[in-house]
Amino acid sequence: MEILLVKAIGLYEWVMIARIVLTWIPHNVNHPAAQFLYKITEPVLNPIRRVIPPVMGIDFSPIIVFVALGFIKRMLFRGLL
Numbered sequence: 867m868e869i870l871l872v873k874a875i876g877l878y879e880w881v882m883i884a885r886i887v888l889t890w891i892p893h894n895v896n897h898p899a900a901q902f903l904y905k906i907t908e909p910v911l912n913p914i915r916r917v918i919p920p921v922m923g924i925d926f927s928p929i930i931v932f933v934a935l936g937f938i939k940r941m942l943f944r945g946l947l
Contacts, residue, residue: 868943871882871942872939874930875938875939878906878935879932879935881906881907882907882928886909886928888900900940910931910940911931914927914930914931915927
């Protein structure tokens with residue numbers, strides 16, 4: 867079960883990377899792929915943004931999500947060994 871969770875977290879990390887890259891390039895926010903990325907990442911990013919708002923236009927919420935996901939993966943791997 868833990869291996870499945872680790873793989874799901876890894877997949878979510880790739881989705882987060884796609885979301886981050888999408889913010890760097892001009893895109894149509896109504897495109898289905900963009901809508902999909904926003905729908906699955908916004909529920910995680912938005913609560914963090916409420917606690918730590920963007921500073922000078924830089925959104926730190928994805929960094930916090932990556933740190934948290936890394937911590938969770940380490941805890942799961944520790945349970946596997």
